[in-house]
Amino acid sequence: MTDSRRPVAIVTGASGGIGAATARRLSQDGFAIIAHFITRMEMAQALSDSIVEAGGDCWLIQADLTTVEGVDDLVAQVDQILAAHRHQELQGLVNNAARMLGPAFGSATANEYDAYFALNTRAPFLLTQALSKRMRPGSGIVNISSAAAHFASPGDIVYAMTKAAVESLTVNAAPALAGRGIRINSVVPGFTDNGHAAFQDPEVREHMSGFSALGGVAAPETVAEAISFLLSDRASRTTGTILDVSGGSTIGARPYASRRSLRDRASQ
Ligand SMILES: NC(=O)c1ccc[n+]([C@@H]2O[C@H](COP(=O)([O-])OP(=O)(O)OC[C@H]3O[C@@H](n4cnc5c(N)ncnc54)[C@H](OP(=O)(O)O)[C@@H]3O)[C@@H](O)[C@H]2O)c1
Numbered sequence: 001m002t003d004s005r006r007p008v009a010i011v012t013g014a015s016g017g018i019g020a021a022t023a024r025r026l027s028q029d030g031f032a033i034i035a036h037f038i039t040r041m042e043m044a045q046a047l048s049d050s051i052v053e054a055g056g057d058c059w060l061i062q063a064d065l066t067t068v069e070g071v072d073d074l075v076a077q078v079d080q081i082l083a084a085h086r087h088q089e090l091q092g093l094v095n096n097a098a099r100m101l102g103p104a105f106g107s108a109t110a111n112e113y114d115a116y117f118a119l120n121t122r123a124p125f126l127l128t129q130a131l132s133k134r135m136r137p138g139s140g141i142v143n144i145s146s147a148a149a150h151f152a153s154p155g156d157i158v159y160a161m162t163k164a165a166v167e168s169l170t171v172n173a174a175p176a177l178a179g180r181g182i183r184i185n186s187v188v189p190g191f192t193d194n195g196h197a198a199f200q201d202p203e204v205r206e207h208m209s210g211f212s213a214l215g216g217v218a219a220p221e222t223v224a225e226a227i228s229f230l231l232s233d234r235a236s237r238t239t240g241t242i243l244d245v246s247g248g249s250t251i252g253a254r255p256y257a258s259r260r261s262l263r264d265r266a267s268q
Contacts, residue, residue, distance in 0.1 A: 004085065004087040004088060005087070005088075006030060006031060006032040006056075006057055006088055007030070007031055007032070007088065007089055007090075007091035007092070008031065008032045008033075008034060008081075008082070008085075008088050008089065008090045008091065008092070009026045009031035009032070009033060009034070009090075009091065009092030009093070009094065009231065010033075010034040010036065010061075010078060010090070010092065010093050010094065010131065011023045011026065011033060011034070011035055011036065011094045011096055012036040012065060012074075012094065012095055012096050012097035012123070012127070013036065013037070013096040013097030013098065014033070014035035014036055014037060014044060014047055014096070015035075015037035015038075015039075015040040015041075015043040015044040015047065016040075016043075016096070016097070016194055017192065017193065017194025017195045017196070017220045018096060018144065018189065018192055018194060018220045018223050018224065019035075019036075019094070019096045019097070020043065020047045020220070021219075021220035021221045021223065021224040022094055022096065022220075022223070022224040022227050022228075023035050023047055023051065023058070024047070024050065024051065024054075024224070025221065025224035025225065025227070025228045026092065026094075026224075026227070026228060026231065027051045027054065027056035027057075027058065028054075028056075029228055029231070029232065031091070031092055031231075032056070032057035032058070032059075032085075032088055033051055033056065033057065033058045033059070034058075034059050034060075034061055034078060034081060035047055035048060035051075035058055035059070035060055035061070036060075036061045036062070036063060036065075036074060036097065037060065037061075037062055038062060038063065038064055038065070038097075041060075041062070044060050044062075045060070048060055059081050061074055061077045061078070061081075063077070065097055065118075065119050065123035065127075066115055066118045066119045066123070067118070068122075068126070070123075071122075071123050071126045071127060071130075074127070075127070075130045075131065078090070078131065078134070079134075082134065089135075089136050090131065090134045090135050090136075090139065091135060091136065091138065091139040091140070091231075092139060092140055092141070092142075092231045093127065093128065093131050093132075093135075093139075093140075093141045093142070094141075094142045094144070094227055094231075095123070095124035095127060095128065095141070095142070095143045095144060095166070096144045097119065097123065098119060098120045098144065098162070099115065099116050099119050099120060099159070100159060101148075101155075101156050101159050102155065102156055102158065102159060103116075103156075103157075103158050103159075104154060104155045104156070104157060105154040105155075105157045106154075108157065108158050112158065113158050116158045116159060116162050117158075117161075117162055117165070120159070120162035120163065120165075120166065121162045121165040121166055121169070124143050124166055124169060125169055128141055128143075128169065128173055128177075128184065132177055132180070132182055135180075135182050136181075137180060137181025137182065138181055138182075138233075138236075139181070139182045139183075140182065140183045140184070140185070140230060140231040140232075140235070141173075141177070141182065141183070141184040141185075142184075142185055142186070142187055142227045142230050142231060143166045143167075143169060143170050143184070143185070143186045143187075144166070144186070144187055144189065144223075144227075145163045145164075145166050145167050145170075145186045145187065145188045145189075145242060146159070146160070146163040146188065146189060146190075147188055147189065147190040147191075147211070147244075147246040147249035147250050148160040148163055149161075149163035149164040149166075149167060149188070150188070150246075150249075150250035151249075151250065151252070166186060167186050167188075167242055170184055170185060170186040170240060170241075170242065171240050173240075174239045174240025175240070177239075178239060183230075183235065183236075183238060183239035184239060184240065185230045185235070185238060185239060185240070185241055185242065185243060186241070186242040186243070187223060187226045187227055187230065187242070187243050187245060188242050188243065188244045188245065188246050188250065189218060189223045189245055189246055190208075190211060190212050190217070190218060190245075190246030190247050190248075190249035190250075191208035191209075191211060191212070191217040191218065191249070192217060192218040192219070192220055192222075192223055193217050193218070193219060193220065194220060199217065205217065211246075211249045212246065212247035212248055212249045213247065213248025213249070213251060213253040214247040214248050215247070216247065217247075218245060218246075218247060222245055223245050225245075226243045226245045229243070230243060
């Protein structure tokens with residue numbers, strides 16, 4: 001049963017590890033959730049069921065954010081949900097959906113380059129542009145960057161470039177949105193156990209751990225905690241910045257890290 005007082009937050013890529021943890025956390029914070037997915041409907045449905053079972057609200061949206069049409073379709077579906085629940089206002093957006101890792105400097109094709117930038121950078125830009133117009137003052141937007149944007153990894157160059165652009169979007173959109181009382185920030189995760197098989201491989205996990213000054217990999221709930229903070233009134237004076245939850249992966253203290261890309265390592 002919908003609680004008509006709940007503010008609404010959209011999480012793209014909510015069928016993935018960090019997105020699902022974020023949707024659950026924001027629901028606990030009192031948001032009604034619009035959870036986006038593209039292929040893993042069963043993961044999205046399980047997320048929605050768990051939120052509703054815990055007393056929250058969750059609507060599912062399917063859209064391919066690689067295309068402009070898919071972005072427009074997501075916005076149109078959000079409009080339909082908001083029109084059907086007129087007392088619930090949009091107050092949060094988490095631009096989380098992305099293609100991860102690779103392609104490498106030596107092998108990246110123009111098509112791959114465009115596809116990574118379309119999903120990881122253009123979609124957050126267009127969604128921020130369109131959905132911020134539907135937000136009231138006090139709302140917040142969080143873009144998910146990556147520690148990969150902060151160190152050289154030629155094997156993942158295109159992915160890293162998309163995430164550097166996401167941080168630039170955050171900085172440059174902040175003053176544009178501030179006049180409307182909307183804050184925008186980035187979160188920078190390092191390796192975070194999103195449930196993918198690679199995180200079960202001890203050798204791959206050790207490789208990932210070597211990037212972090214604190215060692216280990218993060219739980220998705222740790223990233224969700226930072227997103228929760230940035231969307232809350234506790235961060236009411238925070239905009240245009242990045243919150244690093246990479247376990248110190250961006251400070252260069254990586255005594256055990258290999259310089260090979262994770263993709264090379266996982267495919268051995
Ligand atoms: N996990 C890490 O180690 C790590 C580290 C640094 C940064 N990050 C960042 O954290 C965010 C979440 O990552 P994650 O680890 O949770 O990844 P994940 O589990 O692989 O989830 C990726 C999400 O993106 C969605 N997606 C993929 N292609 C899409 C498309 N064409 N259109 C729309 N949605 C699409 C997926 O939808 P379906 O599941 O429905 O296919 C899924 O919900 C990403 O921005 C990533 O770059 C992750």
